[in-house]
Amino acid sequence: MIRNTEQVIADLKILISTKGYIYSLCLILIDDFHVDLNKIHQLDQKSLLSVKECSLIIGFLIQKKIDFGLPESPEKVVDLKDKTYELMRELQTSFLAPHAVKLQELRKRQDNGEILGNTREERLDFFVKDSGMVEPMFYAGDGVYDFQYLEFLESKYKYDRDWLRENREFDIDSSRKIVARIKEIRKRKIQDVAPIDVEEIFPALSKKERRKLKKEFSNRQITEMERQRHVAATFFRYSLLFPDSEETKFDLTEKWVKFYENLLNIFIVTPTDLKDIDQDAVKAFFENFSSVPGCNQNYEGFGYFNILNSRPLVSLEDGRHFVGLNYLIPEAVYESPFYWMLEDENYRSILAKNRGEVGEEIAYDFLVRVFGIDNTFRSVTIEAKKGQRTTDIDVLCLLGNKALCVQVKSKKLTMTAKRGDFDQLMKDFTGAVQDAYHQGLISREAILTSAARFYDEKGNNFLLPRKVDDVYIMGLTTENYPSLAHQVHMMLDKEDKDPYPLFVSVFDLELLVHYLKDPFDFLYYVRQRIDLIEYFRGDEELVYLGYHLDRKLWRLKDYDWVMLDTDFGALIDRNYYPHKIGMSHLLPESDDPLHHRWKDPKFDLLIKEIKLMKHPKIVDIVFHLLDLSGNSRHEIVEQMAMIKQVSQRDKVTKSLAISSFPDFGLTYNVLNTKNNEDLEDSVITYAMLRKYRSKCDSWLGLGSFSYSANFVDFLVFNDEVWKADADFENEYGETLSKMQETPVTSVGT
Numbered sequence: 001m002i003r004n005t006e007q008v009i010a011d012l013k014i015l016i017s018t019k020g021y022i023y024s025l026c027l028i029l030i031d032d033f034h035v036d037l038n039k040i041h042q043l044d045q046k047s048l049l050s051v052k053e054c055s056l057i058i059g060f061l062i063q064k065k066i067d068f069g070l071p072e073s074p075e076k077v078v079d080l081k082d083k084t085y086e087l088m089r090e091l092q093t094s095f096l097a098p099h100a101v102k103l104q105e106l107r108k109r110q111d112n113g114e115i116l117g118n119t120r121e122e123r124l125d126f127f128v129k130d131s132g133m134v135e136p137m138f139y140a141g142d143g144v145y146d147f148q149y150l151e152f153l154e155s156k157y158k159y160d161r162d163w164l165r166e167n168r169e170f171d172i173d174s175s176r177k178i179v180a181r182i183k184e185i186r187k188r189k190i191q192d193v194a195p196i197d198v199e200e201i202f203p204a205l206s207k208k209e210r211r212k213l214k215k216e217f218s219n220r221q222i223t224e225m226e227r228q229r230h231v232a233a234t235f236f237r238y239s240l241l242f243p244d245s246e247e248t249k250f251d252l253t254e255k256w257v258k259f260y261e262n263l264l265n266i267f268i269v270t271p272t273d274l275k276d277i278d279q280d281a282v283k284a285f286f287e288n289f290s291s292v293p294g295c296n297q298n299y300e301g302f303g304y305f306n307i308l309n310s311r312p313l314v315s316l317e318d319g320r321h322f323v324g325l326n327y328l329i330p331e332a333v334y335e336s337p338f339y340w341m342l343e344d345e346n347y348r349s350i351l352a353k354n355r356g357e358v359g360e361e362i363a364y365d366f367l368v369r370v371f372g373i374d375n376t377f378r379s380v381t382i383e384a385k386k387g388q389r390t391t392d393i394d395v396l397c398l399l400g401n402k403a404l405c406v407q408v409k410s411k412k413l414t415m416t417a418k419r420g421d422f423d424q425l426m427k428d429f430t431g432a433v434q435d436a437y438h439q440g441l442i443s444r445e446a447i448l449t450s451a452a453r454f455y456d457e458k459g460n461n462f463l464l465p466r467k468v469d470d471v472y473i474m475g476l477t478t479e480n481y482p483s484l485a486h487q488v489h490m491m492l493d494k495e496d497k498d499p500y501p502l503f504v505s506v507f508d509l510e511l512l513v514h515y516l517k518d519p520f521d522f523l524y525y526v527r528q529r530i531d532l533i534e535y536f537r538g539d540e541e542l543v544y545l546g547y548h549l550d551r552k553l554w555r556l557k558d559y560d561w562v563m564l565d566t567d568f569g570a571l572i573d574r575n576y577y578p579h580k581i582g583m584s585h586l587l588p589e590s591d592d593p594l595h596h597r598w599k600d601p602k603f604d605l606l607i608k609e610i611k612l613m614k615h616p617k618i619v620d621i622v623f624h625l626l627d628l629s630g631n632s633r634h635e636i637v638e639q640m641a642m643i644k645q646v647s648q649r650d651k652v653t654k655s656l657a658i659s660s661f662p663d664f665g666l667t668y669n670v671l672n673t674k675n676n677e678d679l680e681d682s683v684i685t686y687a688m689l690r691k692y693r694s695k696c697d698s699w700l701g702l703g704s705f706s707y708s709a710n711f712v713d714f715l716v717f718n719d720e721v722w723k724a725d726a727d728f729e730n731e732y733g734e735t736l737s738k739m740q741e742t743p744v745t746s747v748g749t
Helices: 005-016 021-033 037-042 051-061 074-111 120-128 134-139 146-157 161-168 172-190 207-214 219-236 252-265 279-289 328-342 345-371 422-449 484-491 506-515 519-531 541-550 567-580 601-612 618-626 630-650 676-694 726-738
Strands: 313-315 376-385 388-399 402-409 453-455 470-477 502-505 654-660 664-671 698-705 714-718
Touching: 005 021, 005 051, 005 074, 021 051, 021 074, 021 252, 037 567, 051 074, 074 120, 074 134, 074 219, 120 484, 146 172, 146 328, 146 345, 146 506, 161 328, 172 279, 172 328, 207 219, 279 328, 328 345, 345 376, 345 388, 345 402, 345 506, 345 519, 376 422, 388 422, 388 519, 402 422, 402 519, 422 470, 422 484, 470 506, 470 519, 484 502, 484 541, 502 506, 502 519, 506 519, 506 541, 506 567, 519 541, 519 618, 541 567, 601 618, 601 630, 618 698, 618 714, 630 654, 630 664, 654 676, 664 676, 676 698, 676 714, 676 726
Parallel strands: 402 470, 470 502, 664 698
Antiparallel strands: 376 388, 376 453, 388 402, 654 664, 698 714
């Protein structure tokens, strides 16, 4: 029988209050958060506790004075550790209990022949109501890397520096130095713990080994042997925390006492550790972010205020502070100042204005790196008639005949919503997502119909450079909004005729800009996310991006929809985290699953040359080519290079044709001539005939002179929907009949 959440938490609190539990907790924090960076993508994330789970544990721990008494035995420490994992697994199951009941009811309805729908109301009823969002929000990834909190700190609070300094003695620059130093201290201390995979050294007994042992020992004896093996394995990597084995002044008990002291010391920091940083700033920092055991009495679990999230430095005796999770310090430094200022009624209006200002600035600063200053506009005002403002766009990006409309919001998810309250969850979602989406739809319509005037942030009227035939809507939140991608899929209110939006956080945007620096790659990802939002499902953007970089977002054969595992996000962890902390050069490139993924120099050259042709529908052309699988890309450019080489060598005209019915096809002509008209006529005619013969809706005709160093000297593109044409067949019927069947090249992954 599944126990309810309250029952599991009650047992968890009892466990946490057990004598010596603090040492079991220390082992968990080391084992689950101090891992081999080179293998981080290979970890079984489901077997490890998350930041949120450990925050919950420590939040309960500091409700009472922490018991630093020695545990009964090393075996007891391991038992408490194992019991923690057991209860935390049960806790997640308890969150899913209401969902399990609903699932049983749905199965009964299906068994009775009822056809189930997939309307928004049905999704809300099944996935959102009755606290259905609690589990996805609590068990989604962190959503932010620790270093991102510090990097965004200046951008978020640069207009609030004076208030923070005068009212809380909070200095942005000093705070960043302090956080970095505390992290360095932990890093130095943790070096005494061996970075090994204990399971590789102490693997569990196999069935074959157990059968052999059964010949000499009872099941009870074998179980005890396994238990002792497990205990030994647990402490193996901590050998340096024990006194030197040659030291004779310590008896066995004293050696364990010393071990526990050293284990705890890994998590201890004091103001005196930061002597080289301004001491007034250090003092203020510890006052702003320290908590004292015996507090946090109103904390009841996820969705309730946990003082640890705003004051992660747990004050002990003699100026010592216990820092269980380093991650919580930059998070608190980033989040807490907002709430300090919110308490000042006289500053609230200024605070709100500043939040909107910095949100736009952050979005613009990132997107201008991708689309360029000439194609990126901030604070765009749309007027249907002169002087009559229709709406505004926070950031507008243009690429050929496509546009990206970005709406920025700074709405936080409230505690009540995190507890699963349906009404509050919908209210928060409306403020963070739904309103921005509706605003984006109005802007999209204005751009597509060209029925409005557009003004930049300085009030200057500007014209869109060419006819835009598609507008992608992106919503951007400046806050870490838990399980944002999942909420959009389940809760968004939209008409069937309207496109989906893509909603991400500023932290997600940083990653998108890093990996998708080319505007075509960036917008292609946005298009795929929007087009496949009903097909691919995941909890956070990191997972979608990891999958795309590894395999590409593309429909899979024989699958109606795909649930993306969080392990795809770990691919980003392995690649990006070492890059940001300056350790990439210390790790083998061969172990990085994203290193040089999708890199093909010849294909990249082909794309580059096509972009230079400045065709009005260049974005559509490039998107069609990006749709090709990695193998298809390689095969096509290799065939193109081969016939180019043959044409140069034999001084003959060569051609090839490739199609993927009914979406897209490509022809390539290499002419042994220097006449531009001959090349154009040949490319246009061959592309026209092949398009009709292959019954494809879109066709790209490429041409090159045999003497040219380029892949492409001329191109033609036709995306008119194919339809039978009797007159065309009468005129070209003989030529069409002589054409061989077009080779088929797969697209997608």
